[in-house]
Amino acid sequence: MVELTYFKGRGRAESTRWMLAINQIQFTNVQVTTPQELASLRLTGKLPFDQMPLLEINGLCLSQSTAMIRYLARLGEFYGDNDQDAVMCDMFAGAVADFAETGLQAAFQPTAEVAIANLNDKFQKFGPKFEAHLAANGNGVCAGSRLSLADVVLAEALSGYLEWCPAILETTPHIKALNERVVDQPGIAKYLKSTQRYPKPATEYVVDVARVLQRALPGHMADANQFILTTN
Numbered sequence: 001m002v003e004l005t006y007f008k009g010r011g012r013a014e015s016t017r018w019m020l021a022i023n024q025i026q027f028t029n030v031q032v033t034t035p036q037e038l039a040s041l042r043l044t045g046k047l048p049f050d051q052m053p054l055l056e057i058n059g060l061c062l063s064q065s066t067a068m069i070r071y072l073a074r075l076g077e078f079y080g081d082n083d084q085d086a087v088m089c090d091m092f093a094g095a096v097a098d099f100a101e102t103g104l105q106a107a108f109q110p111t112a113e114v115a116i117a118n119l120n121d122k123f124q125k126f127g128p129k130f131e132a133h134l135a136a137n138g139n140g141v142c143a144g145s146r147l148s149l150a151d152v153v154l155a156e157a158l159s160g161y162l163e164w165c166p167a168i169l170e171t172t173p174h175i176k177a178l179n180e181r182v183v184d185q186p187g188i189a190k191y192l193k194s195t196q197r198y199p200k201p202a203t204e205y206v207v208d209v210a211r212v213l214q215r216a217l218p219g220h221m222a223d224a225n226q227f228i229l230t231t232n
């Protein structure tokens with residue numbers, strides 16, 4: 001039984017879900033919805049850094065989403081064919097992580113206009129670089145000669161961008177083709193249609209995260225400090 005423990009939403013667990021999906025590994029989303037549940041989870045010792053997501057697989061309790069996706073890439077041979085491919089996978093996955101961060105933060109912005117402007121700015125920075133690399137590579141993938149974790153995390157990040165900016169890939173045909181190829185992979189296509197795929201993050205998700213972590217809500221939201229734990 002493979003379990004992925006996180007908030008009730010995509011967030012930093014989503015790239016791992018896509019890597020599980022492309023590997024066609026069945027998993028359960030374990031939802032942490034209260035600060036008490038998070039406190040209990042921390043007491044189990046399963047969170048080495050007190051952070052989620054937590055991936056329980058093959059007797060391991062894994063923290064750090066970057067470690068999870070690489071482990072799953074090795075299991076499913078989505079890490080290229082040699083060390084050179086692997087380092088290119090890592091390089092692209094690193095750039096995608098920077099690119100994806102703006103998508104992760106989109107629901108936390110004061111308005112949709114701000115979120116969309118941020119996403120467009122970030123796409124202008126990275127999109128042409130990804131496009132030029134794919135064009136030069138000539139085989140449609142980010143690294144090596146076949147699909148890898150770099151392609152999967154790129155498509156995962158793009159899935160968020162496309163929900164806010166549906167036309168964003170219209171001027172980058174190589175990225176568009178790669179994205180379609182990844183989302184058409186049987187395991188990914190099945191996952192995206194399943195009830196395990198959480199919806200586009202919205203206010204409910206932002207509130208859930210603040211409540212579970214006992215953090216302030218974004219400043220534009222009413223009663224922003226309502227979840228902050230008072231210690232005196």
Ligand SMILES: N[C@@H](CCC(=O)N[C@@H](CS)C(=O)NCC(=O)O)C(=O)O
Nearest residue numbers: 011012050051052053063064065066
């Ligand atoms: N680099 C880590 C980041 C993990 C992270 O920041 N998790 C947040 C929730 S998204 C958390 O658990 N925060 C509580 C804490 O840091 O104590 C990863 O990608 O897994």
